Amino acid sequence: MTAHISAAVLRAYATGELGADDAMAWPVEAHLEACPQCQERLADEVPGPVRDMVAEARLAVLAQARNGPPPVRRRRLRRLSHRWASWSVLPWALVTLLAVAAAFLLDETFAARSSVVLMLAPVAPLGGLAVAWSRRSDPAWETVSGTARAGLELLLRRTVVVLVVVLPLLAAVGWRLGTNPALWLLPCLAFTAAALLLGGLIGMSRAAALLGGGWMLAVALPTLIADRQPVLVQPQSLPGWAVAAVALALLTLLRAGDHRHHTSWK
Amino acid sequence: MRAVSADELAPSTEAWPVQATGLRVKAGSRLAVDGLDLTLGPGVHGLLGPNGAGKTTLMRALATVVRPEDGRLRLLGRDVRQRKTLRTLRSRLGYLPQQFGFYPKFTVRDYVEYMAWLREVPTTAVPAATQRAIDRVGLTGRADSRLRSLSGGMLRRAGIAQAIVNEPELLLLDEPTVGLDPGQRVEFRELLRDLGDGSCVLVSTHLVEDVVAACTNVLLLDEGRLVFRGLPGELARLGASDGVGDSAAERGYSVLLREHRSAA
Structure with missing residues (x-):
């Protein structure tokens, strides 16, 4: 695992200053995928609208899991x-x-x-x-x-x-x-x-x-x-x-x- | 260190998933496919032809159900006569026969799972592959209904699900749109385009508009021989001013058949 992402870079990534096609974004994303600490830090950095959107998506996923078709039983x-x-x-x-x-x-x-x-x-x-x-x-x-x-x-x-x-x-x-x-x-x-x-x-x-x-x-x-x-x-x-x-x-x-x-x- | 078998060194993707030269296949005592030369690459190929042209017999030969009488047939780089490689070849094929028989007491899930097992999908992957195939044909809501309770169109879709459950590299669909309502046919065409993305799909049909809408390539078969091969657009161009039919493509189809028969 690489070292944690610096606060400045993380903020740039969260606000969208570090675009998806920026080469610097790749190591950041690779690190984020595997590091729960940095994921949490990212959550604090993201602006309000993004946070709302993520919360909404989470609710929708949970609702789907509750109301959707039940998982198929084992049928050995x-x-x-x-x-x-x-x-x-x-x-x-x-x-x-x-x-x-x-x-x-x-x-x-x-x-x-x-x-x-x-x-x-x-x-x-x-x-x-x-x-x-x-x-x-x-x-x-x-x-x-x-x-x-x-x-x-x-x-x-x-x-x-x-x-x-x-x-x-x-x-x-x-x-x-x-x-x-x-x-x-x-x-x-x-x-x-x-x-x-x-x-x-x-x-x-x-x-x-x-x-x-x-x-x-x-x-x-x-x-x-x-x-x-x-x-x-x-x-x-x-x-x-x-x-x-x-x-x-x-x-x-x-x-x-x-x-x-x-x-x-x- | 270990020895590397010839099978491992063989190219994993072939330039031509279907390669037939001088193919002759019997249906009963009649030669239904008579000296057919055919190469098919990836994409969706529509197989057109009048009744009795040999479409179904050709499909059966490509599905390795019927052994060719004569000629060479290579599928996914393997000769169909080679007994040793036939089994691995078959696990990479998908086939929906024209007379699609089924066990009425099975549910859709039972049936697709059973076919996945027969096609040697790894045991742990069977439930997920089954669900995915059922979702793709839009039968999610009826997955646990018995087959005998389904309508004709739903049965066809269950048949398509069993054919795609092993993500085949060569998919053969014999009259897959019979019994589908217009909405389902449009959805099916989308599924076809999706399937033809990486693999070779051969669709036999007598509905010219299906071919024009969803196929990258048109083949016309008559009396066991390949009469025409080209793009759907060419078919429409041929029928722009001549022939009988309701659409340009249908007229093109009739022009081609007439020309071939008058030449013979």
């Missing part, structure tokens, strides 16, 4: 919920809940027949994924898809939301039926990863439809009609599912850039 929770939630998923969550509940009732009533829950588990998250990342169900898709965070990061957030709905549901049902948890968990994760990988190339909704339809037609329907457990949902096929899930997840990470463009939203 609200913000957090917006960043994670995708509201379009809600109707789908209800449908999945009903489907899993129906499958559970069938399994409990006809315990001897092949498990409907295990046939449903792999495709349970696909509907949610299709809804969470689609042009049709996300009204703001065009605004969102051009932003920095759009892409695999945002898609994974929405995937987590979908899995948080699906997995506890399957866990509860599986526990009631006494099924090996890996039998529904691994296929479920493998299909999720497959949908994310394929979705980058042809669009999430299309990928979900293709995978879900394929599984239903090729595996689930024949199984339920012929009433025998296919080798795909037997404990001996679990290592295969694990390898598939990990490999597909890694490939998805490698192909993360695919989700940056509008094809992914088809």
Whole structure:
């Protein structure tokens, strides 16, 4: 900090003799900004009209602070919920809940027949994924898809939301039926990863439809009609599912850039 | 001592925020932008053209939503095909799409904050940036109203707020004046001039008078190609004695289109 401003210079500044374009005014102003003592001395030096004007301005600022809009409250929770939630998923969550509940009732009533829950588990998250990342169900898709965070990061957030709905549901049902948890968990994760990988190339909704339809037609329907457990949902096929899930997840990470463009939203 | 990355040494301001050569962009199966050469500097550029001229497709390509089929496109000095720099590039863009979708349950503040977060505005700066953007479009009084309760013009303004919340260096506004009443349009033009001060703003519209009033530069697009580029005054001069329309600029616009189509 420089030495305090001399009384003569301060008076010249206060009365306007030291103009704004005077080179001497610069160090005075620089000092005044940082020095409360000199600010107080300046207050004594300024002529009456200026003092009145400053007092008036002060009153106006205080009135504005009293009558103006109140400051916005902190909204951490609200913000957090917006960043994670995708509201379009809600109707789908209800449908999945009903489907899993129906499958559970069938399994409990006809315990001897092949498990409907295990046939449903792999495709349970696909509907949610299709809804969470689609042009049709996300009204703001065009605004969102051009932003920095759009892409695999945002898609994974929405995937987590979908899995948080699906997995506890399957866990509860599986526990009631006494099924090996890996039998529904691994296929479920493998299909999720497959949908994310394929979705980058042809669009999430299309990928979900293709995978879900394929599984239903090729595996689930024949199984339920012929009433025998296919080798795909037997404990001996679990290592295969694990390898598939990990490999597909890694490939998805490698192909993360695919989700940056509008094809992914088809 | 530390190593300096190539990214740090790259010039922070580019002579041409938008640089396109031989750009081809598809809309569905049709080539909506077909061999476009375009360089845009700072300022407000008005993009005019009849329906189906490829304005919206061009905007989408510039917003990096749609990947160009062919040709070169550099935005703010970065190639849009470069995956590594796409993310940082996107955080410097602002985009208001023509079909501006929104979440009806969000309030204006929620929505602008969410978009600020998506555009990677630093977390601590988000509330202030949001407030500033809302103030600039004149929605201060309605900041905590739900989006579904707003009128069409207010929604547009909320859309503009989300586009400018990150103080973008390249701002793309697709039909921003739809639904604004005359008073709001005048205010919007002032905002545009203010925005064009340091950054590059591209406004697509079919309202010729908006372009004349607020733009430093006029671009005319037809069938995916650039037909005319010049000052708003030139447009008015062309329409001084010829063409159809209510104002000189509108007549100039029709003259240009007619000349281009008869030549083709």
